[in-house]
Each structure stands twice: as structure tokens, then as C-alpha cells.
Amino acid sequence: MDQAPSPNMIKRHTGILERYRSFLPVTENTPLISLHEGSTPLIHAPNLSERLGVELHFKYEGLNPTGSFKDRGMVMAVAKAVEEGSRTIMCASTGNTSAAAAAYAARAGLRCIVLIPNGNIALGKLAQAIAYGAEVIAIDGNFDEALQIVREITASQPITLVNSVNPYRIEGQKTAAFEICDALGKAPDILAIPVGNAGNITAYWKGFKEYRDFGLIDSLPNMYGFQAAGAAPLVLGETVSNPETIATAIRIGNPASKEGALQAVSESNGLVDSVTDNEILEAYQMLAKHEGIFCEPASAASLAGIIKLRRQGKLSDGAQIACVLTGNGLKDPNIALKLVGEEPRSIPATREAVMSFIAEKAGMA
Amino acid sequence: MDQAPSPNMIKRHTGILERYRSFLPVTENTPLISLHEGSTPLIHAPNLSERLGVELHFKYEGLNPTGSFKDRGMVMAVAKAVEEGSRTIMCASTGNTSAAAAAYAARAGLRCIVLIPNGNIALGKLAQAIAYGAEVIAIDGNFDEALQIVREITASQPITLVNSVNPYRIEGQKTAAFEICDALGKAPDILAIPVGNAGNITAYWKGFKEYRDFGLIDSLPNMYGFQAAGAAPLVLGETVSNPETIATAIRIGNPASKEGALQAVSESNGLVDSVTDNEILEAYQMLAKHEGIFCEPASAASLAGIIKLRRQGKLSDGAQIACVLTGNGLKDPNIALKLVGEEPRSIPATREAVMSFIAEKAGMA
Numbered sequence: 001m002d003q004a005p006s007p008n009m010i011k012r013h014t015g016i017l018e019r020y021r022s023f024l025p026v027t028e029n030t031p032l033i034s035l036h037e038g039s040t041p042l043i044h045a046p047n048l049s050e051r052l053g054v055e056l057h058f059k060y061e062g063l064n065p066t067g068s069f070k071d072r073g074m075v076m077a078v079a080k081a082v083e084e085g086s087r088t089i090m091c092a093s094t095g096n097t098s099a100a101a102a103a104y105a106a107r108a109g110l111r112c113i114v115l116i117p118n119g120n121i122a123l124g125k126l127a128q129a130i131a132y133g134a135e136v137i138a139i140d141g142n143f144d145e146a147l148q149i150v151r152e153i154t155a156s157q158p159i160t161l162v163n164s165v166n167p168y169r170i171e172g173q174k175t176a177a178f179e180i181c182d183a184l185g186k187a188p189d190i191l192a193i194p195v196g197n198a199g200n201i202t203a204y205w206k207g208f209k210e211y212r213d214f215g216l217i218d219s220l221p222n223m224y225g226f227q228a229a230g231a232a233p234l235v236l237g238e239t240v241s242n243p244e245t246i247a248t249a250i251r252i253g254n255p256a257s258k259e260g261a262l263q264a265v266s267e268s269n270g271l272v273d274s275v276t277d278n279e280i281l282e283a284y285q286m287l288a289k290h291e292g293i294f295c296e297p298a299s300a301a302s303l304a305g306i307i308k309l310r311r312q313g314k315l316s317d318g319a320q321i322a323c324v325l326t327g328n329g330l331k332d333p334n335i336a337l338k339l340v341g342e343e344p345r346s347i348p349a350t351r352e353a354v355m356s357f358i359a360e361k362a363g364m365a
Numbered sequence: 366m367d368q369a370p371s372p373n374m375i376k377r378h379t380g381i382l383e384r385y386r387s388f389l390p391v392t393e394n395t396p397l398i399s400l401h402e403g404s405t406p407l408i409h410a411p412n413l414s415e416r417l418g419v420e421l422h423f424k425y426e427g428l429n430p431t432g433s434f435k436d437r438g439m440v441m442a443v444a445k446a447v448e449e450g451s452r453t454i455m456c457a458s459t460g461n462t463s464a465a466a467a468a469y470a471a472r473a474g475l476r477c478i479v480l481i482p483n484g485n486i487a488l489g490k491l492a493q494a495i496a497y498g499a500e501v502i503a504i505d506g507n508f509d510e511a512l513q514i515v516r517e518i519t520a521s522q523p524i525t526l527v528n529s530v531n532p533y534r535i536e537g538q539k540t541a542a543f544e545i546c547d548a549l550g551k552a553p554d555i556l557a558i559p560v561g562n563a564g565n566i567t568a569y570w571k572g573f574k575e576y577r578d579f580g581l582i583d584s585l586p587n588m589y590g591f592q593a594a595g596a597a598p599l600v601l602g603e604t605v606s607n608p609e610t611i612a613t614a615i616r617i618g619n620p621a622s623k624e625g626a627l628q629a630v631s632e633s634n635g636l637v638d639s640v641t642d643n644e645i646l647e648a649y650q651m652l653a654k655h656e657g658i659f660c661e662p663a664s665a666a667s668l669a670g671i672i673k674l675r676r677q678g679k680l681s682d683g684a685q686i687a688c689v690l691t692g693n694g695l696k697d698p699n700i701a702l703k704l705v706g707e708e709p710r711s712i713p714a715t716r717e718a719v720m721s722f723i724a725e726k727a728g729m730a
Contacts, residue, residue, distance in 0.1 A: 035657055066657075067695055106657040107412075127698035127699070131650070135723070138712070139719065140712070140713055149714065149716050288498065289496075292430070330489045333491075333698065348504070349504040349514065
């Protein structure tokens with residue numbers, strides 16, 4: 001080092017309530033709770049961009065404090081619950097919502113009750129909710145049934161509902177759209193996003209429109225929502241009674257924010273389409289192997305959809321696309337292991353054994 | 366919103382090579398590889414601070430791209446490997462290093478070979494290395510044996526060693542110390558850090574000293590390193606042949622950076638101490654339940670050590686302490702589930718069944 005370096009003293013923001021305070025329902029009585037959610041990276045993907053002939057960026061929401069985009073909406077919902085004097089929050093969840101609810105409840109000293117569909121929750125998410133001290137109740141039913149029960153109970157008890165039907169959730173989640181615009185200096189041409197309960201696509205669209213209305217961006221993106229083929233009520237135009245997909249985070253047959261999603265698609269000249277589990281897993285693997293980005297299967301629905309549309313000739317060359325990756329791959333480690341088929345077999349702890357293994361692999365490559 | 370909001374346009378940095386370029390061995394030929402590592406939050410812990418009577422902050426390195434602090438050193442090591450024309454990297458790893466090596470190798474288009482000790486690697490870490498496309502070799506031996514084999518092979522083959530004996534690793538890792546100073550505006554009184562292979566405590570100390578030498582901070586922290594009681598060679602003053610601890614990330618009996626660690630402790634008027642697995646798990650649970658921060662067990666050694674010292678009356682009231690949390694709790698989901706004993710039992714999907722469950726829990730509380 002020949003000359004004195006100039007350190008970059010800019011620090012990560014403390015959280016979205018402070019960073020985007022003036023865009024949110026934050027009053028002087030709202031506690032500025034934070035686990036430093038938001039400010040997640042928008043990662044350019046040179047390898048996949050070249051392969052697909054478009055300009056791809058990934059909004060990697062897996063780097064939120066509990067590993068998913070849910071933290072943005074939850075910090076807002078929990079802050080308002082505290083402001084309003086609530087002592088208990090409750091939600092139904094395929095996993096990510098429960099992790100976020102449990103973490104912010106722990107931070108704020110609230111009781112947290114989560115209902116999960118039995119047998120269809122990723123390992124990491126269950127571990128989180130339990131670690132954060134939530135009361136986890138598994139029911140013999142699917143997500144839609146769990147949500148129905150939670151709605152009934154919170155309607156009659158002094159318990160705050162923190163599912164995305166809580167309007168503060170959408171408010172917090174819209175900040176991700178702000179961040180994409182802040183990073184690019186404008187809106188992308190296309191926003192590609194997985195759609196399960198449909199709160200997130202609703203929130204992004206609200207965020208883009210607000211930034212446009214305040215003159216912070218000139219144009220709006222086309223909103224492209226992608227559902228799993230086995231859980232695609234918006235594509236089919238009807239409720240799916242028994243949704244099935246490996247992408248558990250979007251395994252929802254009756255989206256609570258259906259109207260918001262359809263409005264986003266319609267107003268933005270966008271679309272909603274479905275991708276198969278195989279297409280999702282292919283995209284999931286491509287992201288990890290070619291870009292070093294590990295997301296949960298549901299997240300990869302956004303890339304899977306873009307690959308599908310590009311193959312169908314429905315995307316312009318060089319279109320600038322922001323794909324939302326909703327959660328961290330570590331949420332669902334068993335999927336990655338399952339794709340390989342088995343854990344690595346063990347060999348003797350000698351240089352010779354290892355060298356022969358390496359040479360064999362190189363020969364295969 | 367009555368008045369036009371002023372958006373905060375500051376965005377997350379693209380990565381440490383760019384953010385701290387002038388402090389690092391970055392030349393004009395060094396590719397500025399990035400997955401947006403670094404810029405992790407320093408989270409204030411009001412609940413634990415009050416409970417312990419000190420001022421606690423947690424450097425939550427679990428929000429790096431692959432979920433651990435290893436990304437900082439690995440991006441530097443991989444960038445230099447590319448600069449030097451290498452096509453293959455190799456490491457021994459208890460898991461976090463392999464995930465980081467595999468991710469950055471994927472990003473840079475390099476072959477990646479990782480040796481892991483058989484049967485003692487956290488589920489999430491194994492899933493990551495496999496997903497990122499590394500060639501994972503499990504050996505019938507412990508970490509120290511794996512590292513020995515990797516050192517021998519890379520000494521004779523055109524393969525770049527990326528364990529922390531690679532000096533670029535330490536260079537990248539020191540940036541975490543810079544960030545703590547940037548966030549606090551000064552160095553903390555005490556830096557508490559888990560110690561396994563001892564590269565990280567070495568790197569932090571180097572970082573603090575460089576910031577001091579450039580006049581960016583006035584004082585240096587006391588460096589407090591904590592090892593697991595069953596893997597505490599620095600505390601015992603001798604190599605541990607068969608290290609054992611639930612904190613697999615620091616299950617190392619013969620630290621490669623032993624000298625650096627001892628120097629940091631000695632120069633900083635610090636200490637190195639050990640904490641039991643029970644103390645680690647207690648701290649791990651406290652962090653999640655009281656602050657909403659979910660780290661891997663090894664990370665909690667820093668807090669466990671602080672609790673131990675405070676109970677012994679060895680910490681001043683109000684001391685400002687930065688505890689390093691090296692990795693994300695999602696790396697090792699089975700630990701959280703094991704602490705509860707069993708997965709939640711399933712109940713009927715009715716409002717009545719759920720209400721009765723909730724009432725029962727409230728009665729117990």
C-alpha cells in the first residue's frame with residue numbers, strides 16, 4: 001500500500017423501517033424494530049445472461065435475517081402490532097412466514113403462534129421457528145386450511161394476524177422494489193417473481209408504482225409471475241384443492257392476494273405462467289452451478305419461467321430482467337442432497353486415495 | 366404521505382474487493398469477482414445487553430452469500446487464483462470453507478475439490494458444496510488429516526490451495542474488522558470470536574491494526590478468542606488428537622493459524638478461553654429466543670465466552686463488545702430440532718383443536 005487508502009465508510013442500513021420510513025406507515029409511536037432486514041444484494045449474473053441472451057439480475061432475498069423476503073413485511077407488521085398494544089401474533093405458514101414471525105416476535109418480546117401444514121415444511125424453516133421460540137402447531141391439513149383457521153381465531157381473539165392479509169405486510173414487502181430501482185437507477189424491463197400466496201407480486205407492483213408516482217423512476221416493469229404447475233390457481237383461473245409441488249414455499253391453491261396479483265399482471269402488461277417441478281429444479285441447479293447462488297426451490301421458479309419464455313421466443317434479446325429469489329437454499333438442504341442421490345462415499349485418509357479419486361473425476365469430465 | 370419522501374439511494378456494495386480495494390492485494394489484473402459478500406449487519410442486542418450489563422453487538426456473518434464469514438477470504442483467494450491462471454482450487458473443510466470455495470469457483474468457472482472429514486459435517490454445508498458443483502470427497506479421518514493431505518497434493522500439483530494457509534484468505538477476512546469500525550465509528554472495547562483453525566482471529570487483529578495504522582481508529586480492542594472445551598488446543602497449549610464438540614465448525618485440534626491467534630491475544634492484552642458444549646448451546650438458544658438471531662452452534666461460542674467471563678466477574682460493566690457470529694443457523698438445522706426433542710405433533714385441522722392447544726400453552730406459560 002503506497003498511499004493512504006480511503007475507506008468507504010458507508011454502512012449497511014439498520015433496516016427498512018428507518019431506510020424507507022417516509023414511504024411506510026411509520027408514525028412517531030412506531031418502534032423502529034430491526035434485524036437489519038432488506039438491503040439485500042441485486043446480483044448480476046454474467047454466465048446465465050450470456051447463455052440466455054438477456055441481462056439477468058437476481059434480487060437475492062435469501063440474505064435477509066431469517067433467510068427470506070418475509071422479513072420485510074414482518075418487521076412492519078410486528079412494529080405496528082407493538083404500536084397497537086398487541087402481545088401475541090399468529091400466522092399460517094409454509095415455513096418462511098413462521099420463521100420471520102418468530103424472529104421478530106422474539107426481538108419484540110411478543111408471543112408467537114404458527115400453524116403449519118403437516119409434513120410439508122422444509123427442515124430449515126421448522127428449525128428456525130422452533131429456535132426463535134415460537135409455538136409451532138402442525139395441523140392435519142394444507143396451507144389454505146391453516147390460514148382459514150388463523151383468520152377465524154384472530155377475528156375473535158386479542159391476537160394479531162400477521163399473514164399477508166395483514167396490510168402492513170404488503171407495505172414492508174414493497175421496499176424490495178425500491179431497492180431494485182435504487183440499485184439499477186431505474187426499473188428493470190421485466191420483474192420475474194415466484195407466485196404462491198401472491199402477496200409479494202402485489203407488494204412489488206405497489207412499490208414500483210409508488211416510486212414512479214414520486215418521480216423516482218420514469219417507467220414501470222412488466223410483471224411476470226410464475227407458479228408451480230401443480231399449484232397454479234392463477235394460471236388455471238380456479239382454486240386448486242390439493243396443490244402439489246416440490247417448491248413448498250409456493251404450494252398454495254387459493255392465494256390470499258389473488259386480486260392484487262391479477263391487477264399487477266393486467267396493469268403492467270405482464271403475465272402469469274406456470275413451470276413444472278423439473279423446470280424449477282433445473283433452474284435451481286443452474287443458479288448454483290453457474291452463478292454460485294443457492295436459493296430455495298420455490299425461488300428458482302422466477303428463473304425457470306424466464307428460461308421457458310426465452311425458449312418460446314417470447315423475450316426480447318438483451319431485455320433487462322430482475323428475478324426475485326425469495327429464499328435461501330439453506331432453508332431446504334434435503335432437496336440439494338436428494339438431487340445427487342446419495343451422500344459422498346468415504347475413502348481412506350491417504351494422499352494416494354485422494355489423488356486417484358481426483359484423477360478419476362478428471363477423466364470423467 | 367403528506368410530503369414527498371426522500372429516498373435513501375445508498376445501495377449495498379458489490380463486494381469486499383471493490384469496497385476495500387485499497388486495503389487489499391488487488392491489482393489491475395485482479396478480477397473483481399463478487400457475490401456481494403461482506404457488508405453484513407452489526408446488530409445491537411438490547412435484550413441480552415440489559416440481561417448481561419454490557420453493550421453487546423453481533424457481527425452476523427451468516428448473512429454472507431454462502432452463509433458464513435468464509436466468503437470474505439474466499440473471494441480474495443479465488444480472484445488471485447484466477448489472476449495467476451489457476452484452473453482448479455482445493456481445500457479441506459469442516460463445511461463452511463467448502464461452501465464458499467464451491468460458490469466462488471462456480472462463479473469464476475474453476476474446478477473445485479473439497480475434502481471433508483467423514484460424518485462430521487453439518488447438513489446444510491454438505492448440501493451447499495454439492496449444489497454449487499464441487500467435487501466432494503469424504504475421508505475416513507478428521508479435519509487435521511484432511512488438511513495435511515490437501516497441503517501435500519497442492520504442493521506438487523497445479524492446484525491452488527484455498528485453506529486459510531493461503532495468505533489471501535486472511536487478507537479478505539480482515540475486512541470484517543473494518544466494517545465493525547465503520548459501523549461503530551471506532552473499535553469496540555472487546556472483540557469476542559470463536560476460534561477453530563484460528564485464521565479468523567488472526568485476520569480480525571490484522572484488520573484492526575491496519576485501520577489504526579492508517580489513523581482510521583484510535584484504539585484497538587482486546588481480542589477474546591473462545592474454543593470449544595473438547596477442541597481447545599490453544600487453551601491447553603497442545604494439539605488435541607481427537608477433537609470433539611457439537612460445534613463442528615470449530616472442531617479442530619491443530620489450528621493452522623495458531624501463531625497468529627496467540628500473537629493477537631498477546632498483543633491486544635486479550636485472552637483465549639474454552640466453553641463447554643452446554644454453554645455453547647445455551648448461548649445459541651438465548652440469541653434466537655431473545656434477539657431473533659439464528660446462528661450456527663460454533664458461532665455462539667463468542668457469546669458463551671462472554672457470558673462465562675461476566676459470571677466470573679471478569680468484564681467491566683457496560684463494556685462495548687462485538688461478538689462475531691461466524692455462520693448462519695440454517696447451516697445446521699438438525700441441532701435446533703434436536704434441542705426440542707421432537708417435531709411438533711399434528712392436531713386436527715379445526716378451530717376448536719387449535720384454540721384448545723393455544724389455551725393449554727398459555728396455561729403452561
